[in-house]
Amino acid sequence: xxxxLEQIILAGVYVVxxxxxxxxxxxxxxxxxxxxxxxxxxxxxxxxxxxxxxxIEYPARELQEATHSxxxxxxxxxxxxxxxxxxxxxxxxxxxxxxxYTVAFGGGICIPEVILENYTQLVKYHEWRWYWxxxxxxxxLYLCRGLYLWFxxxxxxxxxxx
Amino acid sequence: MxxxxxxxxxxxxxxxxxxxxxxxxxxxxxxxxxxLSWREKFLLFIAVQFFTWSLGLIYVEFDLIDYPVRDFSIAxxxxxxxxxxxxxxxxxxxxxxxxxxRSLIRRLGYNLAFAAAFVAGFLLCEKYTELxxxxxxxxxxxxxxxxxxxxxxxxxxxxxxxxxxxQGDAFx
Numbered sequence: 001x002x003x004x005l006e007q008i009i010l011a012g013v014y015v016v017x018x019x020x021x022x023x024x025x026x027x028x029x030x031x032x033x034x035x036x037x038x039x040x041x042x043x044x045x046x047x048x049x050x051x052x053x054x055x056i057e058y059p060a061r062e063l064q065e066a067t068h069s070x071x072x073x074x075x076x077x078x079x080x081x082x083x084x085x086x087x088x089x090x091x092x093x094x095x096x097x098x099x100x101y102t103v104a105f106g107g108g109i110c111i112p113e114v115i116l117e118n119y120t121q122l123v124k125y126h127e128w129r130w131y132w133x134x135x136x137x138x139x140x141l142y143l144c145r146g147l148y149l150w151f152x153x154x155x156x157x158x159x160x161x162x
Numbered sequence: 163m164x165x166x167x168x169x170x171x172x173x174x175x176x177x178x179x180x181x182x183x184x185x186x187x188x189x190x191x192x193x194x195x196x197x198l199s200w201r202e203k204f205l206l207f208i209a210v211q212f213f214t215w216s217l218g219l220i221y222v223e224f225d226l227i228d229y230p231v232r233d234f235s236i237a238x239x240x241x242x243x244x245x246x247x248x249x250x251x252x253x254x255x256x257x258x259x260x261x262x263x264r265s266l267i268r269r270l271g272y273n274l275a276f277a278a279a280f281v282a283g284f285l286l287c288e289k290y291t292e293l294x295x296x297x298x299x300x301x302x303x304x305x306x307x308x309x310x311x312x313x314x315x316x317x318x319x320x321x322x323x324x325x326x327x328x329q330g331d332a333f334x
Contacts, residue, residue, distance in 0.1 A: 038208055045242075051236065063219055065222060067219060067238040069237060069238070
């Protein structure tokens with residue numbers, strides 16, 4: 001069996017994402033698990049909506065029959081990314097720092113996705129545009145962080161530099 | 163979504179009524195449950211979802227069950243409503259009323275009642291609606307999944323909130 005480029009990329013994404021979990025601090029296990037599950041709640045429905053309306057397509061995916069959305073992105077990559085986003089968020093720093101931090105995450109998803117869109121069958125845009133990814137990623141990361149702050153009663157110090 | 167816009171064949175079929183009432187009943191049931199705090203309910207809900215999305219997708223991928231009439235008819239082959247709100251809501255109730263301090267017989271009976279309810283619901287849906295179709299073998303898989311996932315979530319809830327509800331309960 002010859003592996004296609006898409007299969008190699010998918011396998012690599014699984015390995016890298018699972019390996020990255022070793023960098024989650026052990027004492028933050030509850031926080032990390034909560035964020036992981038919570039982000040799944042958000043991406044599950046939004047991912048289905050995007051596919052149902054035909055805005056975006058994932059021709060090469062691992063579960064061909066069960067779902068037309070990307071399993072690895074919705075239930076693994078994005079939730080794990082969200083763990084790092086919320087746990088290392090620069091709370092109490094300047095607005096500029098917090099904005100740059102968020103934009104870095106939005107770009108970190110958006111740029112690889114545009115490259116994959118152009119060169120592989122992993123993702124194809126129809127009505128979708130790169131900035132939809134960019135803003136929806138940042139929005140859902142913030143939403144999940146909001147739920148995390150509520151759940152763990154985290155006090156964010158309101159910076160006077162805001 | 164084809165589910166809401168499809169013309170013909172009547173707007174309110176049995177399947178649609180069931181799917182809509184699943185949303186309404188689950189959300190009301192979560193709202194009126196006063197035994198647990200909102201944090202506890204939320205955690206239990208997303209913890210059960212972990213099992214419903216993974217198992218639901220696997221069973222459909224391997225053709226163990228079909229959901230011919232469903233809400234996201236293009237995007238996914240599983241019934242979204244059931245896996246997203248209905249089963250998690252039932253799981254929240256499972257943990258909320260779990261008889262942790264009662265005898266083994268009581269706890270087994272409690273488990274059995276939930277599994278039986280799932281089997282009854284699935285059989286009714288299969289016989290009288292187009293919501294599901296599966297082979298008799300799936301009943302066994304269903305009982306095992308309900309049993310393991312609800313009990314895992316129950317233990318997870320204990321660990322997460324550092325409760326000692328279930329300590330040593332296997333041999334009491």
